[in-house]
Amino acid sequence: MFAQLNLNPAIVKAIKVCGYTQPTPIQERSIPEILSGKDIVASAQTGTGKTAAFVLPTLHHLSQSPSHRKARVLILTPTRELANQITTATSTYGKFLRFNVVSLVGGTSYHQQFRNLSRPVDIIVATPGRLIDHITNHRLDLSAIEVLILDEADRMLDMGFIDDIKIIAKKTSTNRQTLLFSATVDNRVTRVINQLLKNPVWINVSDKELAPTQIKQEAYIVDNMQHKTKLLRHFLTNQQIFKAIIFASTKVNVDNLAKDLYKLGLSTAALHGDLKQNIRNKTIERLRQGKIQFLVATDVAARGLDIDDITHVINYDLPKFSEDYIHRIGRTGRAGKTGTAISFVLPIEATHLKRIERYLGQPLSFTTVSGLEPTRQLTMKQDKWKSKKKKTRPHDKNNHHQKRKRHANSKRSHST
Template identity: 55%
Template sequence: MSFEDLNLHPSIIKAINELGYTSPTPIQQQAIPELIQGHDVMASAQTGTGKTAAFMLPALHRLATPTKVQGRGPRILVLTPTRELALQVSDAASKYGKYLSRIKVVSILGGMSYFLQNKLLSQTVDILVATPGRLIDHIQRGRIDFSRLEMLVLDEADRMLDMGFVHDVESIASTTPASRQTLLFSATLDSTIDKIAARLLKSPKRIQVASQRAKLENIEQRLHYVDDLLHKNKLLDHLLRDQSLKQAIVFTATKRDADDLADDLAAQGHEVGALHGDMSQRERTRTLTKLRNGRLRILVATDVAARGIDIADITHVINFDLPKFAEDYVHRIGRTGRAGASGIAVSFASGKDSISLKRIERFTGQRITPSVIPGIEPKFKPRIRQNEGKAQKVPHVVHKRNRSWASNERNSFNHTDSNKNHSHRFERTPSNDSKKRSFRRPNQFNSGIYAESSN
């Protein structure tokens, strides 16, 4: 099947042909005809399956026909859980609609200037892409008119629920016309999603092209057991020195850890940046632009980057800390192996992470075979895990380059800080006194010890 077979507007076909798209993905093949016919749709699609085009192409097709309703408000509204995903959707809309006349795409995100957003909203808008919190602010201030709205898209609906946006989403939907077409895209279609869909969608067509237990055949998954933070750092250093690593995302549990680790890597001479929810939108956009332009080789991030980053040159994803939720593991490692390319996903785990590992393996339906690097083997000996009554295979050995750790000790993360009277890298942990910080030695672990509500 070709995109011409989907009966999209010729101007859209021209744009996607220029982008090098040759044939629609399964989610696009099934969703686009239903959406063009005007049906509400709830669809399950894993990351990297082309879901953005699955809803944006029919949305632009609708915009190719002028509306008779007067006003400046948007005809298409897309809600996303994160700023990064919102910017990705906006960029896709601009690319796919470049040959449609007078299509105005506006992003409304937290961290952006209200003055600029007010100016953008005072003009005629065709596609509005927004995060729920900031959009609620503008609605309450009476700055958005939804009288022209024809289509509401809930992108990454499961993530919005996880982040506590369910009431905001329902509140926003209540201000839109009842005649709207509603689309819900999610990595999962569980009972919670079904309840939301029952309240917001009208007799939706249900599409499920990607299994919850996606095989991720093009991503090689590795597991390294670690003894302590120093051991983690040595493993990370070894991985980052691999010449086959073009660009990598290193995921940490908290914002503070992302900053600390990025600082450590920068001190080692790596081209690195941090990405997390405490950064302003300008800082986040600048960091992602550097990553896309190849000016950063390593991005250290919290789960804010687990969705919405689509960069073909990311060859490795490293879970310095395992995620709290198994679903986030799939979205994290989905940052590599994009568009049919191969990728490598490496996870570090301690003895305390056995439950998290079991959840991840149960969710993906795959075993992650432990690997060892000669010279950096763990002292920790995990129990042999059983799989359908059969013992686990012998750990995969990753051959180490011909160099000595002793001769490179100055390059390890446990370097001596000449400005302080200690030679250990300490981890910060929460303290009851906000003005004081307690520290713990590197033999303690950082895998989800404390959580932050916004990444």
């Protein structure tokens, strides 16, 4: 129970209003350590409740002492959408507390952000690039930051924000508490940890605990793109889908697919990085309000979306990276609800699918739709060592003869 985590009663009250009763594993392990003032490194995927894992104890920290004009908490995150989600979550969980939160992201007015910063601020939620802009223009003083939070640190490094993060960290108090959340902890993330954190507590929720057991995962073999489209139309028109996010691999695919579904009379919208920020914000809000039933999106645009009533996720195209599969299906089955994840797999994607299954630690369950059964099977590429052993290419034979000839000439030259 959240009441047992020693959080401010006003925060516990807000959690109850949201309908949450039991903390997730990442919340249960992280919150006590954060409340004790320790730096932490938490390895957790999206969809595991990690936002609340750092927002709740941070709000408690703020509630223990009076506010002042300078910001005391800084949350860095890779994308605008995720920053907006965190800002909303912070306001929701702190609805019975008195504090001010400001979001600093690209795609919104500098002037409005500057006006917001001219007032007393307790929490700043920002993307590194926009925050650097404000620092460069001397609009921001981070010297009073008591808690620095790096959310989705691995993705921020993927996007090239490493130097920005270091510059920002140097602007904060040396006595700050630093919390780092990351889906993966590779050598790059480890270097950041060594540079910015002090004797951190490591929290690694096991794969079994992270696995979205409340999500039913299904896979369907598709012969070609036409077959894939027919299956998608079947699911969207014949199954009881309340709300769904449909993932496509490129922005062009997203636009084309959204147009096709719209022409079928389906309530559909597209979401990708080329759309203006205000359009993206409106699209997400329309989905949240139920004005849109189907959202076609890219991985980056949909990352961090937190909408409780998404019943289905459909991988129209498989994700390029295995970890993105977890991020995708984590958009459904949230807040203890059940969900369904459907993946379409072309025969040539068999090897890629196996990589995803190895990452998951379990195979996906394949099934078929009556009348839309595939005529082809998945084809696994042969391992390289097997192909070399079974068959030698003609040019390889020539190379082999050339090596023998050079070796013989070498022996003759040594004997003279």
